[in-house]
Amino acid sequence: MTGIEEAEAQLSEIELLTSMFPSQNEFNIRDQLALAELREYVEGRTDYLPSSRPEFVIHQKMDTEDLKGVTVAISCTYVVDYPNVLPDISVRCPELSRAQQARLHADMNAHLKENCCGEVCMLSAVEWIKDNAHLYITKNPAAQGLQRVSTETPPVEVFTRLWIYSHHIYNKVKRKNILEWSSDLGLSGFCMPGKPGIVCVEGPQASCEEFWARVKVLTWKRIMIRHREDIPLHSQSGGEGNVTSLRRFSGFEEAMFDPHGNRGNHMDLGQLYQYLNERGCGEVFQLYFGIEGR
Known part of the structure; x- marks a missing residue:
């Protein structure tokens, strides 16, 4: 895939995500200038590959019973060679500890490398997170049979x-x-x-x-x-x-x-x-x- 083909794939994915998540509360492009430069390059109005990389955030509400009311923020920054190379994706949620977040990122990237090599992957990432977030997020330990009497001192704010x-x-x-x-x-x-x-x-x-x-x-x-x-x-x-x-x-x-x-x-x-x-x-x-x- 050439540089212009990679840029075309990136722009097409952003346009698809924009149509699927029309509200800014769901899909927020952090750098409109980078997107404009990408569009100019794809449309042939400039010969220079943009130095700025598009960044965006998808806010996804979880719909499983044990994660009702939980929203995760899926941040993505494109790299120059995407989709030949995976983008920088991070998942943030108040209910995720650092250890849980690290495990989720590692497993998600392994899944994307195996199934999305050379193809745009953000919809696959969103679907994987919707299907698997409950394995990493513990919103209600009691509901999952994890409740126990603790003698530990509560963490100091x-x-x-x-x-x-x-x-x-x-x-x-x-x-x-x-x-x-x-x-x-x-x-x-x-x-x-x-x-x-x-x-x-x-x-x-x-x-x-x-x-x-x-x-x-x-x-x-x-x-x-x-x-x-x-x-x-x-x-x-x-x-x-x-x-x-x-x-x-x-x-x-x-x-x-x-x-x-x-x-x-x-x-x-x-x-x-x-x-x-x-x-x-x-x-x-x-x-x-x-x-x-x-």
Whole structure:
């Protein structure tokens, strides 16, 4: 299969999925620009194979009796050689532990490699997940005869705030991912693009760790967690309310502070300090830059 044939197969699959899942709540294309570039290439309006790869999410409700009310999010990012090579597919669901998720991914990919080699596979992936998700997701242990008396201490809920440092954040796709992933995971905070790049996310610990897991695997010159705050909630009542009260940021935003320099990629650090200080985070400035803010 040639490059243009692969691109045609990718576009045809997206158009089929769009017709099968007409609601944005069911099928959401994350990068419309990548889709537009793919269409231009297939239609011969450009000779260049798009560098951006289409990404989308299918939200699938489970209809088996033991998983009523459970929805899984099936994320897909095409690779250049798809369908000759499997795309990057991940399945996310609150009822899936990390171990269950790993097993599901391994078994699903093995099934797709055996049955969909050289062919588009997303409908097969969706059908496999609908048929097999109950083997990995434990929504109601009692209903499955798994209930037992436990003497273990209940897990401690933790509120987390991650302060992430990057050598730079220029790329528009990365910036878009950061905004979308923070929204998907219910996190608040901010992203300051430019050089250096700074990201703060706050919320439930599992959501913050999932955000970091997604971000760190992107291509970076340098990225690291500069500082981490973990606040146990077990001694406080009403866990969700406490998460809300501990937030320093009301939502997540991309924050720009008087961009300047030859490429407009440097920010006014004095304004950054004021921004942090107004939210009770002024002490973090010294952790990033080694000097006290003013």
